[in-house]
Amino acid sequence: MAPERRLAYAAFIPFLFLALPMLPSDSPSSGGGGGGGGETLDPPSSKYVVRFVEYRPVEEHREYLEDGLRGVAQPLPTASWRWVERRNPAAAFPTDFAVLEICNAYCAAVVDAVRALGRVRDVHADASYSRGVLSTDQPRRRGKLFTAMSFEGEEGGGDKEVRCSPDSNSSSAGWRRKLLMQRSQVTSLFGAERLWGRGFTGRKVKMAIFDTGIRADHPHFRNIKERTNWTNEDTLNDNLGHGTFVAGVIAGQDAECPGFAPDTEIYAFRVFTDAQISYTSWFLDAFNYAIATGMDVLNLSIGGPEYLDLPFVEKVWELTANNIIMVSAIGNDGPLYGTLNNPADQSDVIGVGGIDYNNHIASFSSRGMTTWELPHGYGRVKPDVVAYSRDIMGSKISTGCKTLSGTSVASPVVAGVVCLLVSVIPEDHRKSILNPATMKQALVEGASRLSGPNMYEQGAGKIDLWQSYEILKNYQPRASIFPNMLDFTDCPYFWPFCRQPLYAGAMPVVFNATILNGMGVIGYVKDPPVWQPSEDVGNLLSVHFTYSDVIWPWTGYLALHLQVKDEGSQFSGIISGNVTLSIYSPAAPGESSPQSSSCVLYLKVKVVPTPIRSRRILWDQFHNIKYPSGFVPRDSLNVHNDILDWHGDHLHTNFHILFNMLRDAGYYIETLGSPLTCFDASNYGTLLMVDLEDEYFNEEIHKLKDDVVHKGLGVAVFAEWYHVDTMVKMTFFDENTRSWWTPITGGANVPALNELLAPFGIAFGDKVLSGDFSINGEQTHYASGTDIVQFPAGGFLHSFQLQDNSKIAQDNSRIADTQNTPEKSKYAI
Numbered sequence: 001m002a003p004e005r006r007l008a009y010a011a012f013i014p015f016l017f018l019a020l021p022m023l024p025s026d027s028p029s030s031g032g033g034g035g036g037g038g039e040t041l042d043p044p045s046s047k048y049v050v051r052f053v054e055y056r057p058v059e060e061h062r063e064y065l066e067d068g069l070r071g072v073a074q075p076l077p078t079a080s081w082r083w084v085e086r087r088n089p090a091a092a093f094p095t096d097f098a099v100l101e102i103c104n105a106y107c108a109a110v111v112d113a114v115r116a117l118g119r120v121r122d123v124h125a126d127a128s129y130s131r132g133v134l135s136t137d138q139p140r141r142r143g144k145l146f147t148a149m150s151f152e153g154e155e156g157g158g159d160k161e162v163r164c165s166p167d168s169n170s171s172s173a174g175w176r177r178k179l180l181m182q183r184s185q186v187t188s189l190f191g192a193e194r195l196w197g198r199g200f201t202g203r204k205v206k207m208a209i210f211d212t213g214i215r216a217d218h219p220h221f222r223n224i225k226e227r228t229n230w231t232n233e234d235t236l237n238d239n240l241g242h243g244t245f246v247a248g249v250i251a252g253q254d255a256e257c258p259g260f261a262p263d264t265e266i267y268a269f270r271v272f273t274d275a276q277i278s279y280t281s282w283f284l285d286a287f288n289y290a291i292a293t294g295m296d297v298l299n300l301s302i303g304g305p306e307y308l309d310l311p312f313v314e315k316v317w318e319l320t321a322n323n324i325i326m327v328s329a330i331g332n333d334g335p336l337y338g339t340l341n342n343p344a345d346q347s348d349v350i351g352v353g354g355i356d357y358n359n360h361i362a363s364f365s366s367r368g369m370t371t372w373e374l375p376h377g378y379g380r381v382k383p384d385v386v387a388y389s390r391d392i393m394g395s396k397i398s399t400g401c402k403t404l405s406g407t408s409v410a411s412p413v414v415a416g417v418v419c420l421l422v423s424v425i426p427e428d429h430r431k432s433i434l435n436p437a438t439m440k441q442a443l444v445e446g447a448s449r450l451s452g453p454n455m456y457e458q459g460a461g462k463i464d465l466w467q468s469y470e471i472l473k474n475y476q477p478r479a480s481i482f483p484n485m486l487d488f489t490d491c492p493y494f495w496p497f498c499r500q501p502l503y504a505g506a507m508p509v510v511f512n513a514t515i516l517n518g519m520g521v522i523g524y525v526k527d528p529p530v531w532q533p534s535e536d537v538g539n540l541l542s543v544h545f546t547y548s549d550v551i552w553p554w555t556g557y558l559a560l561h562l563q564v565k566d567e568g569s570q571f572s573g574i575i576s577g578n579v580t581l582s583i584y585s586p587a588a589p590g591e592s593s594p595q596s597s598s599c600v601l602y603l604k605v606k607v608v609p610t611p612i613r614s615r616r617i618l619w620d621q622f623h624n625i626k627y628p629s630g631f632v633p634r635d636s637l638n639v640h641n642d643i644l645d646w647h648g649d650h651l652h653t654n655f656h657i658l659f660n661m662l663r664d665a666g667y668y669i670e671t672l673g674s675p676l677t678c679f680d681a682s683n684y685g686t687l688l689m690v691d692l693e694d695e696y697f698n699e700e701i702h703k704l705k706d707d708v709v710h711k712g713l714g715v716a717v718f719a720e721w722y723h724v725d726t727m728v729k730m731t732f733f734d735e736n737t738r739s740w741w742t743p744i745t746g747g748a749n750v751p752a753l754n755e756l757l758a759p760f761g762i763a764f765g766d767k768v769l770s771g772d773f774s775i776n777g778e779q780t781h782y783a784s785g786t787d788i789v790q791f792p793a794g795g796f797l798h799s800f801q802l803q804d805n806s807k808i809a810q811d812n813s814r815i816a817d818t819q820n821t822p823e824k825s826k827y828a829i
């Protein structure tokens, strides 16, 4: 059980027990309305995206596939597959993919035959994306979701916000302030008038708005250049208000709700239907068209935890590599940590979080770090910047203004700012100076840091339009590191690093910085990074580096692995200095010579003498299996709308409250990123094993026994639940992969833990327990966990009455089956 989750979830869980529609009620849907029109195959079939290794006219791809499939050794029935025609504007340009409809009965045979063709790169299901966020009784699927804006209650936030916001205040004072704020426009708050006054209004900037469309003759817009159709619906208009609203924030010219860059050329890509459905193939076509038609800025209105959705992630790389500046919201999954949405979490995309008018992070705004790198690496800082996201005024569907809230509102604010800033660079050398890295440099270097939030909440801070303008005005292509200053003595901004000093003998402290290269889409680290301490004591710090082999597109990473050398075991004080490295980019077409640039990263850390053993805790990160390679259900069965465990299970993501509590209690926590055989138990008081999903090697089982029995290591295990019937019930059909997903384990891998603990005569059972108990007069909620069925004689066991939820999960009813159950799956020897 995780104490931190208990706290964090408390805000979300309403006091009703939702019946869990986990078991698919009907058979998997058959592909739906992807691709083009026309007849469909009669037997059940699904659509697939076939990616090719190169762009060609669509007819060439078609002939190639038809010939190729005709020539296979085991002939396929003619009706086993069908070419799907895509009648949309991208058809005029070469393409890199095809959509096929394939009969489910022949799926494996056809897909294998297609995969075997030389020009075919891979085959993926044509996933559907929908904006299902607001229907909280639906389990959250893998894949992308349309980032929600709160449509309910025009003057408030989403329903999440109402329930969980610590700063929502319904007192009349708060209410009055809100009314007052509503009258001030977001453009004024960022000082857009100053740039308008210099004649910058977004002129000749092509802004692609991927959304729900827009009315052609909307009075708020003077420059709707093109509206394109990527759906199967017969309209280009916006019937939802989403697309119009964001276009208004970017380029509206209404006096009541002006946009940032009224002269920006709007290209409205209608990629969502009125039912807010979209398909991978629609997006891929629309993206290709955006590349072919030279868009400058693109703001994407979907996001999700699925960063392994390859066709999508790679297409985003291709877009930014083609010099399209992409802005995306980091998501509305806050205040939990580790909840960044893709693609906003990509280093080549500008990821935007939300604040309110009091410069507080909006409770709904997702929190970093990025979780791609976990469990074995360390995540990067995101968001990049934050902008106002509450009560923002924008255009209504046909005319007039309204207010909305959500990080997806902060994102058009930044997109508007970006369009305005693009127009600062004269049109004839825009493409040679401006690129996704340049723009990100201007935004993060110009941003003003807020005093309360940490870097995983605010990134570089709040957008400062004027400062970013000053940076861009005289910009010379260069590379930089983000963040370029790491002061681990500065709290709370550098949380979690500022919470714990370094000391000799500890596991390395890793910081993963981002390299931004404004010189070219490809770059390399020229000379390896060097640590240059400002004083001699700085040589007590060992800094080891890992970094991108190739910096592409425009961005890469530089990870610092920090350790205090053994000679420093008694040292106490501050160490500071610079990390320097140089980056170069080969000459781009039209350039005569390669460009290079040197970067500096300032580092300041606090060092203390190595703490005594009993104060040192080792956190096992290694035996964590990360989502999304496996379906790991959430530990708490009470969270029904988000069943996947995708927050990283790291001390600095969803366990950050536990981390803070242990630090407050005077413990030092280090992270074990390697097997149990790889640490010296005599250094640590306790090994902490929380919610682990992986299995253990025999060597590890033996070593741990020896560590406990002979080296005096304490072990604390939080075992969670593992109940087969409950797991089977959690199986769901995933539209993205067209396959059934069964959890690879329960909340934790209890059978594996039982193997690990067998030498001690300890075993867990298979109940799913929850309830309240009090210990030393303190009332505590036990969110979920299991029972202890075996324990050595003479051991101490506390027990409490808890409720068995395995029954509830089975029956979907509220049967309280109370058990006499041990308090926690925790023991120490």
Ligand SMILES: *[C@@H]1O[C@H](CO)[C@@H](O)[C@H](O)[C@H]1NC(C)=O
Residues within 6 Å of the ligand: 166, 167, 168, 169, 170, 171, 173, 174
């Ligand atoms: C709400 O406002 C009142 C009066 O301004 C203040 O005393 C109280 O602390 C506020 N509560 C929160 C949660 O901000």
Ligand SMILES: *[C@@H]1O[C@H](CO)[C@@H](O)[C@H](O)[C@H]1NC(C)=O
Residues within 6 Å of the ligand: 036, 037, 086, 087, 088, 229, 230, 231, 232, 233, 234, 235, 236
């Ligand atoms: C959009 O494209 C679909 C599919 O080709 C077509 O059925 C529909 O009529 C088009 N709508 C408009 C407004 O062009």
Ligand SMILES: *[C@@H]1O[C@H](CO)[C@@H](O)[C@H](O)[C@H]1NC(C)=O
Residues within 6 Å of the ligand: 147, 148, 149, 208, 209, 210, 211, 242, 246, 247, 250, 299, 300, 301, 302, 303, 327, 328, 329, 330, 407, 408, 409, 411, 412, 415
């Ligand atoms: C920008 O992206 C956000 C989500 O990432 C979305 O909600 C918003 O509608 C998009 N705006 C535009 C102009 O596409």
Ligand SMILES: *[C@@H]1O[C@H](CO)[C@@H](O)[C@H](O)[C@H]1NC(C)=O
Residues within 6 Å of the ligand: 372, 373, 376, 377, 378, 379, 380, 510, 512, 546, 557, 559
């Ligand atoms: C740093 O982040 C990059 C990019 O996500 C990743 O490839 C790398 O493994 C990370 N490095 C470490 C040490 O975590």
Ligand SMILES: *[C@@H]1O[C@H](CO)[C@@H](O)[C@H](O)[C@H]1NC(C)=O
Residues within 6 Å of the ligand: 532, 533, 534, 577, 578, 600, 602
């Ligand atoms: C570190 O870099 C900063 C900024 O470039 C510079 O001002 C400072 O002198 C450098 N310090 C050392 C010790 O090199």
